[in-house]
Amino acid sequence: MFETYEQAIDWIHARLRLGMKPGLSRMEWMLEKLEHPERRIKTIHVGGTNGKGSTVTFLRSILQSAGYRVGTFTSPYFEQFNERISINGQPISDEELVKLTNVIKPLADELDQTELGGPTEFEVITAMSICYFAKMSPVDVAIYEVGLGGRFDSTNVIHPLLSIITSIGLDHTAILGDTYEQIAFEKAGIIKNGVSVMTGVKQPEALEVIKKKAMESKSPLYVLEKDFSTSSRESLQQGEQFSFSSMFGKYKNLETSMIGSHQVDNAACAVMATQVLANYYSFMIEESDIREGLIHAYWPGRLEALSAAPYVVIDGAHNEEGINALASEIKSRYADKKITILFAALKDKKFDKMIATLEEAADHLVFTTFDFPRAASAEDLMEAGNSDKLSVASDYHDFLRQKITEIKDHEILIVTGSLYFLSEAKPVILNLLENK
Missing domain, CATH: 3.90.190.20 (Mur ligase, C-terminal domain)
Structure with missing residues (x-):
């Protein structure tokens, strides 16, 4: 058993030697042993090539402004490892991380001896986050950022209220494929039967893949600049301004403090997600929460x-x-x-x-x-x-x-x-x- 934060972190990082091992079998094995904590959490799943972290932040900030207790699981960390598992933007404490590691290590040791092989670092951290949000420090909703791809990513064991696919780009091509269609297929793997999806994907060939998957899954699909749109875009000295419109309502002159026209796309996906949550899942989210959440959203290292x-x-x-x-x-x-x-x-x-x-x-x-x-x-x-x-x-x-x-x-x-x-x-x- 670990007694110090340093011991816990050293053990977690030592799992990096196992590299990346696509597939959900090890996660499913651990969650079975933990009595399926993932079933106790309301979740939102965010995938895509770029914009995942920013979209998670916009969405978390809006929900937090509306009074919800919001967990986030993100990667990689920027200044402190603990950031990867946070509640209302505050990373878990060192003491909590030690407790979580002591829960997961015996399972990892047992899994090491099976034909499935030991869990990777990312699988260990994903399991820790699920335990944390379900048992140790329960949240109203947890937002999960996909680590790599989607279909075989360890976060894909959750069954979310809704999914977001922010963008498609030619990244990690050795693993995900070297065409927009192939990468879109992997990203679309987070789409679950009947679960609403919103996307900021723009390449026609990638969008067709997502549309096909959504249709097969009978999942309502909301596409940026088709089912929800932005207008009156303007760069401000410390952010962006835009207006938003969808079938659920319009908001004029929304502002973000995050710089870049691409952040308007990310913010729009987050706003659309809050409208779906409000209209279909009884989340109490006012226009003032959206405005306040967008302006206060902060994600380090993005312009x-x-x-x-x-x-x-x-x-x-x-x-x-x-x-x-x-x-x-x-x-x-x-x-x-x-x-x-x-x-x-x-x-x-x-x-x-x-x-x-x-x-x-x-x-x-x-x-x-x-x-x-x-x-x-x-x-x-x-x-x-x-x-x-x-x-x-x-x-x-x-x-x-x-x-x-x-x-x-x-x-x-x-x-x-x-x-x-x-x-x-x-x-x-x-x-x-x-x-x-």
Whole structure:
């Protein structure tokens, strides 16, 4: 049995050696042993390539504004491991995490000895979250973010009130397939019989896959810009403004404090979800709750300005679609600024097109690496580039230390790439800004 937080975390992280093992059999085995706690929780399931975390945050914030106690299960964590299991935005305590680990470890040990094999790190954490929301600290509703794909993701053991598929992009192609249709098929795996689905997916071929799955499952489907829509979009200095319309009602001039036109799509999916909850599941959600929830929603590392003078922004753009969205915002928001971008990526990503897009967006593009087993080297990234505005920073701490002291009023430093990199770099940047 574990007595300290450090012991519990070390054991959880040690499960990473098992890698990714698609399939639900190990989760189903553990939940059977736990007497099916997943059946005691009302849940919402959020999948997609990009926008999952932001959509979870918008939805959680609206429900919290309406007075509900809302659990969230998200990944990866940004500043603290405990963030992955939170209630009303507050991570579980170290003591609670130790208790949960002591519940799950004996099951993992037993499962290790079966033909199914031991549970992965993500399966262990998913089981812990279900126990937490069902037994240790019950919630009114829990929002589950898919880890990878959907069909075989460990979160797919829940039977939600509704499902959301935010977007489809060419990410994790070695596992999910290398076409929009193949990836959409995996994402659509979270659609359950008769359970309403809302989606912000835009590619026609991907949308057809989702429509087919929804039809087969007899699941009502709500599509962005068809069944619910946005209009009067406007970028604000610290967020976005838009109007929303659906068969359930209209809201004019909604505002978010999260930057980017893609965040309007995510917010719209969240608003549509609250309308379905209100109209079909008796959730008491007022227009004022929607307005308050959207404006107060905060998700770290998504076009997050850490400082205005010097101007430093971080953004977890870690795949082609995310990089495209970042480049679009740079063009529309910061056209009059000189842009320096610091970029790090994982070596299992296809970063050629990402780098080409960043080259167009930046005046100076700097490649670096970080302390993570799957991190690409700065030299590998440099080889994928093709311009005279590129350089390498072998130690990003040294680069940041110097750069932050010399940023001029007309310049912006944007730190982007892997979320694992951003979670490591953000406290370094904040410390340098504080001591500047």
